[in-house]
Amino acid sequence: GDSVTQMEGPVTLSEEAFLTINCTYTATGYPSLFWYVQYPGEGLQLLLKATKADDKGSNKGFEATYRKETTSFHLEKGSVQVSDSAVYFCALIEGGTSYGKLTFGQGTILTVHP
Amino acid sequence: DAGVTQSPTHLIKTRGQQVTLRCSPKSGHDTVSWYQQALGQGPQFIFQYYEEEERQRGNFPDRFSGHQFPNYSSELNVNALLLGDSALYLCASSYRDGFYEQYFGPGTRLTVT
Numbered sequence: 001g002d003s004v005t006q007m008e009g010p011v012t013l014s015e016e017a018f019l020t021i022n023c024t025y026t027a028t029g030y031p032s033l034f035w036y037v038q039y040p041g042e043g044l045q046l047l048l049k050a051t052k053a054d055d056k057g058s059n060k061g062f063e064a065t066y067r068k069e070t071t072s073f074h075l076e077k078g079s080v081q082v083s084d085s086a087v088y089f090c091a092l093i094e095g096g097t098s099y100g101k102l103t104f105g106q107g108t109i110l111t112v113h114p
Numbered sequence: 115d116a117g118v119t120q121s122p123t124h125l126i127k128t129r130g131q132q133v134t135l136r137c138s139p140k141s142g143h144d145t146v147s148w149y150q151q152a153l154g155q156g157p158q159f160i161f162q163y164y165e166e167e168e169r170q171r172g173n174f175p176d177r178f179s180g181h182q183f184p185n186y187s188s189e190l191n192v193n194a195l196l197l198g199d200s201a202l203y204l205c206a207s208s209y210r211d212g213f214y215e216q217y218f219g220p221g222t223r224l225t226v227t
Binding site: 036 | 217219
């Protein structure tokens with residue numbers, strides 16, 4: 001079945017550092033890919049998405065590129081802020097008749113210090 | 115514009131009991147999906163409701179059941195609670211199949227003792 005694997009965490013950075021969170025996937029179809037963010041005590045929020053190969057999703061300074069050849073969707077940000085501290089989830093929806101069933105990775109905790 | 119709302123916020127139940135969780139979708143949305151998020155894990159898909167019918171189901175036992183009402187709100191019922199059912203239960207709403215975007219509620223934290 002479909003699966004998503006994220007880099008081991010947690011990740012601790014200083015403010016203005018560069019962020020990369022690795023995500024790879026396994027899917028039988030042609031999936032759409034997503035990054036969700038979960039702030040403490042809140043539900044998940046969609047951060048960005050990409051629906052086909054070589055698409056780049058971007059939002060709030062975060063970017064991720066859909067790489068079909070390496071089955072990856074790594075999240076990057078050039079300069080993190082303390083307010084970016086949260087849990088980040090990579091997820092996919094398989095193409096076809098999956099009716100929007102999201103398959104999530106295990107999440108990566110990001111802590112940014114001033 | 116109200117987002118996805120869930121009730122209650124927290125719940126404590128005893129093993130063997132039954133529980134009902136509720137979800138109101140975002141305005142304009144007609145599809146509701148439920149997810150279980152165990153501590154330190156990613157959410158796991160339970161099932162999805164559309165037009166008052168269960169359209170797709172994840173790998174959860176029949177103890178987990180649901181319902182969708184004509185106003186698109188939804189309930190998740192869990193019978194014969196086990197300690198392992200302790201988790202954050204998330205509701206997500208979308209329009210039609212939610213293929214491109216789903217909006218999540220804040221969740222209901224269920225603790226089974």
